[in-house]
Amino acid sequence: xxxxxxxxxxxxxxxxxxxxxxxxxxxxxxxxxxxxxxxxxxxxxxxxxxxxxxxxxxxxxxxxxxxxxxxxxxxxxxxxxxxxxxxxxxxxxxxxxxxxxxxxxxxxxxxx
Amino acid sequence: xxxxxxxxxxxxxxxxxxxxxxxxxxxxxxxxxxxxxxxxxxxxxxxxxxxxxxxxxxxxxxxxxxxxxxxxxxxxxxxxxxxxxxxxxxxxxxxxxxxxxxxxxxxxxxxxxxx
Numbered sequence: 204x205x206x207x208x209x210x211x212x213x214x215x216x217x218x219x220x221x222x223x224x225x226x227x228x229x230x231x232x233x234x235x236x237x238x239x240x241x242x243x244x245x246x247x248x249x250x251x252x253x254x255x256x257x258x259x260x261x262x263x264x265x266x267x268x269x270x271x272x273x274x275x276x277x278x279x280x281x282x283x284x285x286x287x288x289x290x291x292x293x294x295x296x297x298x299x300x301x302x303x304x305x306x307x308x309x310x311x312x313x314x315x
Numbered sequence: 316x317x318x319x320x321x322x323x324x325x326x327x328x329x330x331x332x333x334x335x336x337x338x339x340x341x342x343x344x345x346x347x348x349x350x351x352x353x354x355x356x357x358x359x360x361x362x363x364x365x366x367x368x369x370x371x372x373x374x375x376x377x378x379x380x381x382x383x384x385x386x387x388x389x390x391x392x393x394x395x396x397x398x399x400x401x402x403x404x405x406x407x408x409x410x411x412x413x414x415x416x417x418x419x420x421x422x423x424x425x426x427x428x429x430x
Binding site: 207211235247306307 | 319346355356357358359360363373405407409411417418419420421422423424
């Protein structure tokens with residue numbers, strides 16, 4: 204079993220829809236949770252970052268972490284065609300190593 | 316100019332050949348990483364380096380070696396390439412401390428095909 208599980212999709216939604224992307228994990232020691240966005244033929248870039256449980260909002264994006272359920276989510280409101288990309292969850296233990304464990308990514312297409 | 320650059324961007328090589336992938340960064344970060352990305356498997360860490368004299372194996376280091384020539388340069392070598400090393404390879408950098416240390420900055424990737 205992988206440490207981090209992510210539905211690969213592909214997920215296709217109409218413009219303006221609310222998108223929900225999710226990851227589950229098995230290691231309860233993870234403390235830092237991130238969402239990276241990867242456009243086609245590009246490297247991933249950090250989209251959202253959350254420490255421990257709770258919600259974090261940034262514009263149209265909301266990240267949620269539920270450590271009791273070992274479940275994290277990324278919500279995209281009013282989705283746009285420019286949001287079409289692969290979304291990777293990532294998580295890390297506390298400490299100095301800063302090593303990230305990534306999910307396999309969910310491919311999202313927002314149709315105009 | 317891009318902060319993290321990788322060369323070559325695409326490479327096709329034959330089984331058994333030695334190949335080197337290069338990464339350079341202008342972000343001034345001490346920490347550098349090499350990942351491979353495969354469909355359905357996500358990004359997996361091959362090696363990471365905290366500074367020029369500190370190199371560590373990641374999750375899947377077998378068949379790979381690295382060299383940290385300077386703070387800004389980190390190279391990945393495949394000593395004898397095999398077809399299952401066909402993948403997309405990414406270099407990344409990060410700061411060492413604080414919450415910003417969890418943000419990694421990725422290069423554009425090298426698509427490697429081993430025939």
